[in-house]
Amino acid sequence: MAKHVLKSWIKYQEDCDFSIHNLPYGVFSVNDGPKKIGVAIGDYVVDLFAVASKGLLTKSNIPKTIFKNSFLNPLMALGKGKNAELRQDITKLLSSRISKLRELPKALIPIENVEMHLPVKVTDYTDFYSSKEHATNVGKMFRDPKNALLPNWRHIPVGYHGRASSIIVSGTPIRRPKGQQIPANAKKPIYGPCKLLDFELETGFIIGRSTELGSSIKCNKAEDYIFGMVLLNDWSARDIQKWEYVPLGPFLGKNFASSISPWVVPLEALDPFRVAGPKQVPAVLPYLKSRGKKNFDINLEVAIKNKSAQETIVCQSNFKYMYWNMSQQLAHHTVNGCNVNVGDLYGSGTISGKSKRSYGSMLELSWKGTKPLKMIDGTTRKFIQDYDTVVMRGFAEKRGIRVGFGEVSGQILPALK
Amino acid sequence: MAKHVLKSWIKYQEDCDFSIHNLPYGVFSVNDGPKKIGVAIGDYVVDLFAVASKGLLTKSNIPKTIFKNSFLNPLMALGKGKNAELRQDITKLLSSRISKLRELPKALIPIENVEMHLPVKVTDYTDFYSSKEHATNVGKMFRDPKNALLPNWRHIPVGYHGRASSIIVSGTPIRRPKGQQIPANAKKPIYGPCKLLDFELETGFIIGRSTELGSSIKCNKAEDYIFGMVLLNDWSARDIQKWEYVPLGPFLGKNFASSISPWVVPLEALDPFRVAGPKQVPAVLPYLKSRGKKNFDINLEVAIKNKSAQETIVCQSNFKYMYWNMSQQLAHHTVNGCNVNVGDLYGSGTISGKSKRSYGSMLELSWKGTKPLKMIDGTTRKFIQDYDTVVMRGFAEKRGIRVGFGEVSGQILPALK
Numbered sequence: 001m002a003k004h005v006l007k008s009w010i011k012y013q014e015d016c017d018f019s020i021h022n023l024p025y026g027v028f029s030v031n032d033g034p035k036k037i038g039v040a041i042g043d044y045v046v047d048l049f050a051v052a053s054k055g056l057l058t059k060s061n062i063p064k065t066i067f068k069n070s071f072l073n074p075l076m077a078l079g080k081g082k083n084a085e086l087r088q089d090i091t092k093l094l095s096s097r098i099s100k101l102r103e104l105p106k107a108l109i110p111i112e113n114v115e116m117h118l119p120v121k122v123t124d125y126t127d128f129y130s131s132k133e134h135a136t137n138v139g140k141m142f143r144d145p146k147n148a149l150l151p152n153w154r155h156i157p158v159g160y161h162g163r164a165s166s167i168i169v170s171g172t173p174i175r176r177p178k179g180q181q182i183p184a185n186a187k188k189p190i191y192g193p194c195k196l197l198d199f200e201l202e203t204g205f206i207i208g209r210s211t212e213l214g215s216s217i218k219c220n221k222a223e224d225y226i227f228g229m230v231l232l233n234d235w236s237a238r239d240i241q242k243w244e245y246v247p248l249g250p251f252l253g254k255n256f257a258s259s260i261s262p263w264v265v266p267l268e269a270l271d272p273f274r275v276a277g278p279k280q281v282p283a284v285l286p287y288l289k290s291r292g293k294k295n296f297d298i299n300l301e302v303a304i305k306n307k308s309a310q311e312t313i314v315c316q317s318n319f320k321y322m323y324w325n326m327s328q329q330l331a332h333h334t335v336n337g338c339n340v341n342v343g344d345l346y347g348s349g350t351i352s353g354k355s356k357r358s359y360g361s362m363l364e365l366s367w368k369g370t371k372p373l374k375m376i377d378g379t380t381r382k383f384i385q386d387y388d389t390v391v392m393r394g395f396a397e398k399r400g401i402r403v404g405f406g407e408v409s410g411q412i413l414p415a416l417k
Numbered sequence: 418m419a420k421h422v423l424k425s426w427i428k429y430q431e432d433c434d435f436s437i438h439n440l441p442y443g444v445f446s447v448n449d450g451p452k453k454i455g456v457a458i459g460d461y462v463v464d465l466f467a468v469a470s471k472g473l474l475t476k477s478n479i480p481k482t483i484f485k486n487s488f489l490n491p492l493m494a495l496g497k498g499k500n501a502e503l504r505q506d507i508t509k510l511l512s513s514r515i516s517k518l519r520e521l522p523k524a525l526i527p528i529e530n531v532e533m534h535l536p537v538k539v540t541d542y543t544d545f546y547s548s549k550e551h552a553t554n555v556g557k558m559f560r561d562p563k564n565a566l567l568p569n570w571r572h573i574p575v576g577y578h579g580r581a582s583s584i585i586v587s588g589t590p591i592r593r594p595k596g597q598q599i600p601a602n603a604k605k606p607i608y609g610p611c612k613l614l615d616f617e618l619e620t621g622f623i624i625g626r627s628t629e630l631g632s633s634i635k636c637n638k639a640e641d642y643i644f645g646m647v648l649l650n651d652w653s654a655r656d657i658q659k660w661e662y663v664p665l666g667p668f669l670g671k672n673f674a675s676s677i678s679p680w681v682v683p684l685e686a687l688d689p690f691r692v693a694g695p696k697q698v699p700a701v702l703p704y705l706k707s708r709g710k711k712n713f714d715i716n717l718e719v720a721i722k723n724k725s726a727q728e729t730i731v732c733q734s735n736f737k738y739m740y741w742n743m744s745q746q747l748a749h750h751t752v753n754g755c756n757v758n759v760g761d762l763y764g765s766g767t768i769s770g771k772s773k774r775s776y777g778s779m780l781e782l783s784w785k786g787t788k789p790l791k792m793i794d795g796t797t798r799k800f801i802q803d804y805d806t807v808v809m810r811g812f813a814e815k816r817g818i819r820v821g822f823g824e825v826s827g828q829i830l831p832a833l834k
Contacts (some may be wrong), residue, residue, distance in 0.1 A: 123581070152661060163541060163755060178633075179753045180702065189569070189572050247662070248666040249662075285597065287608060335595060336595060336654070336657065338672045341582050
């Protein structure tokens, strides 16, 4: 193992998402007990309430009550400085041979014994549209194949407001939504269950520092406001969306559910995986100018599991493909004075790459349903069927260091009668 | 005075918005003291914390702590039944000659001595587009004058998600937003202060009862979920909006600020003003079928005050013109299983009528800036200038009963350098 790789006295496999370099935060409970904040390491969850109660957070000295909490918001609101100290405390406790945590076995809970909850009280949710490949694919399918990108796309990290109330944690089943759709060549809409149910492979970032209304976040300071990242499945009802979205954008086609992974990976843990983004041509306006490596090399995949849990990988993509980075998204979102709050969630938009295998939605993978995908059980899929479970996974890896997101999954249940 | 008109021992003018038939709730403070919940009557605010502390809420018996609160949300969450009892308590205290409130003068605060705050912690904000006249005007200006309404408009109460963080209470000044705009015939956008700043005359309703994700609210039960209404100014930066809004809808053109009136008028207070809505042709789908009188006859007006507070009324409209009613909006919003929460705000969309005088935005009143409006000071306006204050007012009146909203106002300050 290379020198820069830290070791923990907790044993885990080399390909474990939750290495000591990661230390993601989540909200867990055991046997319907109270919700508490924990950190994942290997196959364990560190109970930070128990750790703080024993006075083991010697550097950060964060009061234990912060960790007996239904959401990460109060912890995040302590700021980057205090959270950096907490990260040092936890790293030390998990790596030091003479760690006092070793004398506190109750604070280490096998991960299979915990129930994970929505980690963040989502204050506002915005979804971007920042993959050039995705926007191009959609433009080719629904607009002009020769001018697939709209005129504003290379100038603006296009985005829209989403629904905060229906953001759910991985594992929560989703009812197939009902709504209006317009059959081909019909003049009147019909009402019924969505027939073209889709996923969108996204990541999301979570705000850890609020701003005042009227102020703006500068592009090169934007990461100071980002606490961490999650995986995001922006479930989409394509037929509902198609009929409703002109002129005010997606609405019921999206707001029936958006699933996020339970573990929030701190931005600091992703530092080793920084890469430069694609060149932006034409040059962006000065307020969107981004210096340094602001993209991240994060491998992403999507699998569909049938009712018998037989799994087919349908997409392999990477977060580094994104045309617009998170700093640009945040600078743009606030350039007009819009304020952000601790707990805000910002979705990347569907993350598609150049290869057909890397398209981040069934819409693109099956090219509007014209190219059904073969499943491992011999069936095919154009879109998502009842009882299918969609699983998204993500991890970054470099020189022996691995930082993973775990997964976000959700099963589709039949529409209510 | 007619028999059905209640009388209070607190004296107020006949044209007072805050009659005993109204009893709107708001959050106030005095001299930077704690935020408390009050009810407006005449020129006074009834301090409900003081009233509850003295045990005067004999029917509802709501604990006093509910009223020492920064927001109405916990009170609203008690439900329609408990809130009906509270309304009875307050009505009795304010109308009975032997009211114990008369022995508690401290609980009656002159309205000019209170500072009003945002009444609701807004959990999610959705804005509809439900005036046929407004949608038609916009369609005529920007799309096809012969087919001004888009194909979905008569089938769907079209709406989109807005930004909850930037909802502010009346009186809060607003910085002119900056952002990208595309000059006429230019190929590249420029960056700078918005030049086409506009208001939109709207009302909003606030949710008082939550639902579970996956469930839907039936159209004829929707009012059970509506606590009350406010006036809403959906500030709009037309040049920013025009460049950004395709294909995902309005974003930075709207989310720099939305102002609401401080007093939430209970839906019950508006009961005498029910009217039938316009006939909907073609017939709507069954889940949108609305029975009974679901529109409300509420007079609305918009004034522009110059820096010297000289006021010009620029619009007189009425909420009864709306094509889609609030029940239909809520039924549609949840038909796909989207959940609602206590504290959600739902905007009506710009409320325009048939006459040119009734158009609810400068965009329509000045017809895209081609017909400047004359102000009382001799100047003209195409859109809103720095230091202008936009004031919206609303009231319902019938057979001697008046229920008013007070006003929502906001002054535009110059863009930050």
